[in-house]
Amino acid sequence: MDSKYAVFGQTSEVKANNFKRKKQLVNMPVKKIKLSNDTIIKSELKYQKPQGTKDSNFIKINGGDLFEERRKLPVYMVKGRLMEEIINNNTMILIGETGSGKTTQIPQLIHEQHLEGTCTIAITQPRRVAAITVAMRVAAETNSEIGTIVGYSVRFEDVTSPITKVKYLTDGMLLREAIIDPLLKKYSFIILDEAHERTISTDVLFGIVKLAQKERHQKKLHPLKIIIMSATMDVDAFSKYFENCPVIYLEGRTHPVTIYHSKLKQEDYQYAAVCTIFQLHATTPANHDFLVFLTGQEEIESVMHNIKQISKEAKGPPMRVCPLYAGLPPAKQLQVWREPPAGVRKVVLATNIAEASLTIPRIKCVIDTGVVKQRTWCTSTGAERLSVRACAQAACWQRAGRAGRTAPGAAYRLYTAQQFNERPAHTTPEIVRCPLAPTMLLLIAAGMEPSTFPLIDAPPQDAIQASLVLLKELGAIDSDVTPKLTVLGKKMSAFPVDPKYSKVLLSAPEYGCLEEALSLVAVLSSENIFHTPMHKREEAVKVKQKFLSPLGDHITLLNVFNAYSKAPLKKQWCKENYLNNKNLSHACDIRRQLLSICQRFNMTISSCGSATDQLLKCLLSGLYTNCAWLRVAAASGGAGPGAMGRYATASGAPAALHPAGALHALRPPPPAVLYTELLHTRRSYMVTVSAIQPQWLQQVAPEYARRCRANR
DNA sequence: GAGCACTGC
Numbered sequence: 257m258d259s260k261y262a263v264f265g266q267t268s269e270v271k272a273n274n275f276k277r278k279k280q281l282v283n284m285p286v287k288k289i290k291l292s293n294d295t296i297i298k299s300e301l302k303y304q305k306p307q308g309t310k311d312s313n314f315i316k317i318n319g320g321d322l323f324e325e326r327r328k329l330p331v332y333m334v335k336g337r338l339m340e341e342i343i344n345n346n347t348m349i350l351i352g353e354t355g356s357g358k359t360t361q362i363p364q365l366i367h368e369q370h371l372e373g374t375c376t377i378a379i380t381q382p383r384r385v386a387a388i389t390v391a392m393r394v395a396a397e398t399n400s401e402i403g404t405i406v407g408y409s410v411r412f413e414d415v416t417s418p419i420t421k422v423k424y425l426t427d428g429m430l431l432r433e434a435i436i437d438p439l440l441k442k443y444s445f446i447i448l449d450e451a452h453e454r455t456i457s458t459d460v461l462f463g464i465v466k467l468a469q470k471e472r473h474q475k476k477l478h479p480l481k482i483i484i485m486s487a488t489m490d491v492d493a494f495s496k497y498f499e500n501c502p503v504i505y506l507e508g509r510t511h512p513v514t515i516y517h518s519k520l521k522q523e524d525y526q527y528a529a530v531c532t533i534f535q536l537h538a539t540t541p542a543n544h545d546f547l548v549f550l551t552g553q554e555e556i557e558s559v560m561h562n563i564k565q566i567s568k569e570a571k572g573p574p575m576r577v578c579p580l581y582a583g584l585p586p587a588k589q590l591q592v593w594r595e596p597p598a599g600v601r602k603v604v605l606a607t608n609i610a611e612a613s614l615t616i617p618r619i620k621c622v623i624d625t626g627v628v629k630q631r632t633w634c635t636s637t638g639a640e641r642l643s644v645r646a647c648a649q650a651a652c653w654q655r656a657g658r659a660g661r662t663a664p665g666a667a668y669r670l671y672t673a674q675q676f677n678e679r680p681a682h683t684t685p686e687i688v689r690c691p692l693a694p695t696m697l698l699l700i701a702a703g704m705e706p707s708t709f710p711l712i713d714a715p716p717q718d719a720i721q722a723s724l725v726l727l728k729e730l731g732a733i734d735s736d737v738t739p740k741l742t743v744l745g746k747k748m749s750a751f752p753v754d755p756k757y758s759k760v761l762l763s764a765p766e767y768g769c770l771e772e773a774l775s776l777v778a779v780l781s782s783e784n785i786f787h788t789p790m791h792k793r794e795e796a797v798k799v800k801q802k803f804l805s806p807l808g809d810h811i812t813l814l815n816v817f818n819a820y821s822k823a824p825l826k827k828q829w830c831k832e833n834y835l836n837n838k839n840l841s842h843a844c845d846i847r848r849q850l851l852s853i854c855q856r857f858n859m860t861i862s863s864c865g866s867a868t869d870q871l872l873k874c875l876l877s878g879l880y881t882n883c884a885w886l887r888v889a890a891a892s893g894g895a896g897p898g899a900m901g902r903y904a905t906a907s908g909a910p911a912a913l914h915p916a917g918a919l920h921a922l923r924p925p926p927p928a929v930l931y932t933e934l935l936h937t938r939r940s941y942m943v944t945v946s947a948i949q950p951q952w953l954q955q956v957a958p959e960y961a962r963r964c965r966a967n968r
Numbered sequence: 969g970a971g972c973a974c975t976g977c
Binding site for chain 2: 382383384410411426427428429431432453455456457551552553554581582583607608609611612613628629630631642644686694698751752753781783784788790793846849914915916920935937938939941943
């Protein structure tokens with residue numbers, strides 16, 4: 257009886273024979289917790305029963321070949337009532353768990369009844385793979401060829417045609433369309449799916465569709481129907497935002513997951529994770545695969561090393577340990593999908609990528625450290641910080657749910673029930689914690705007024721102000737009080753890159769270096785092109801030397817990109833040079849896209865050849881707010897150890913050259929530098945840096961240089 | 969002389 261693990265079921269006991277709106281059941285205590293106290297495993301970690309877990313107040317709808325499969329989906333079983341609600345309401349919120357079929361079925365049901373009229377139904381997704389695969393699925397279900405009735409539109413790929421009625425697209429793609437037509441007149445239905453993820457694009461789209469619906473009504477244009485689809489979430493704020501629109505709940509088809517909490521607080525979650533893995537390993541059947549949530553590459557590599565050491569002597573079946581994080585080359589990610597031989601247990605060590613982006617089959621057991629690595633941004637210095645912090649309750653549930661995809665499962669939380677209850681219910685939306693200049697430029701370009709634009713969660717006022725000041729500085733808007741787009745700003749908004757980079761591109765013809773600027777901006781806009789595995793670090797650093805430029809990291813990046821473009825066998829070449837083929841190939845796609853926009857603007861496409869000064873000046877024309885100067889004490893050499901690389905940014909904040917950068921070893925250190933980003937870890941480091949001549953700033957941005965001098 | 973989670977246009 258004295259169990260070290262106390263158990264409580266997560267499954268709802270509630271059954272409802274029809275769906276109802278939340279308003280009608282506010283006082284109903286609906287979610288019951290099933291308790292039992294089986295002793296599961298012998299444990300050094302102590303687990304206890306949680307105190308009063310949060311009830312969610314909702315009721316669910318219950319409800320061979322593709323058609324047969326469709327008919328079994330919960331959403332299909334209640335389609336009559338559902339369509340009635342869709343017809344009667346211009347806006348509604350639909351809460352549906354995984355497996356309810358909402359994403360694939362609702363657009364089809366609308367189309368089957370021709371409710372879209374002569375217009376199209378748009379369904380947004382936060383991820384491109386999701387948009388593509390769901391569209392393919394729906395095309396198969398409707399027995400049509402993809403790109404005809406059912407299509408998709410994602411960056412670099414538009415598989416739609418004039419007859420497309422059901423169009424899946426990424427949220428960012430619909431946002432781009434809104435710049436051209438803020439009323440989104442092409443569409444009679446807009447379905448914003450996965451709304452609980454609260455991406456910046458979806459958050460902005462909430463406001464865009466709300467205003468478009470209102471204005472279309474006022475102008476007596478055809479009406480716009482809005483459906484917000486989401487997993488379980490706090491709907492009150494959403495319903496209020498959309499003028500108290502109805503909320504409908506759909507039941508999902510997932511399996512129950514039993515939750516275990518740690519009885520004591522864990523000092524070291526990595527250690528706790530390793531302990532839990534081996535406790536479970538000794539007591540559960542080998543065909544139960546584990547999924548462990550960790551925060552990053554380094555942590556995964558270190559835990560993997562520990563597991564491999566311990567497993568040599570541990571009790572239990574053989575183990576296959578698979579790392580999984582976004583930076584892992586695709587070939588190595590494949591291990592995760594391969595079924596292990598009979599009698600071998602698979603243990604997947606994953607970052608957040610396994611929380612929503614990827615679904616790993618056959619996971620029976622989730623081990624949740626309860627932490628996540630998050631990027632935050634400081635308005636005053638412009639520095640970014642990566643920090644490990646406790647994730648929100650919603651994320652914990654999402655992680656636990658990964659154990660119940662194909663069969664009942666279990667989730668072991670390496671934090672106490674009290675710690676869980678103290679966590680915020682939801683992740684802070686992205687829009688509240690990110691640099692806003694790109695979003696503000698987009699909003700203004702779509703004809704919106706930043707100060708009155710309706711957002712569910714407004715970012716801090718100083719963050720908005722800082723972004724408007726930057727846009728004014730770059731010449732994209734005429735005023736940071738009542739911002740109107742300038743001619744330059746209009747062009748800038750056409751490029752799907754950070755406004756600083758679009759400014760670089762638009763200045764490039766002036767410096768005769770558009771060829772180089774395109775390549776550089778493309779590389780800077782994609783992920784890290786260097787691949788550095790921990791155990792081969794020295795080799796990787798050595799190979800990098802041949803691309804290194806004494807002028808700095810930007811020219812180094814350009815050297816790599818140019819060499820990649822010329823390499824005949826790119827995959828092989830990348831492997832030999834410790835480079836990331838996926839990210840370099842992505843950079844090539846971006847370059848092509850940027851080039852076509854430049855051609856549309858009739859820009860002169862010229863090359864500066866070996867006159868790299870021109871390119872750096874051009875880069876400065878967009879990034880001139882990212883300059884740093886060597887401090888006098890450091891320059892005179894008398895400041896003792898560590899003085900090298902002591903710089904001050906324009907805001908006066910201290911910053912150092914990142915040791916992995918090309919300029920770090922340079923003696924004497926350059927008096928002035930241009931950095932791409934400021935990253936705060938142990939100290940404030942400038943990442944991706946080039947040396948500049950101090951007088952360039954006067955030439956490129958004279959007014960700013962004057963203000964800078966006055967402040968320094 | 970350090971170490972980048974995840975998406976998206």
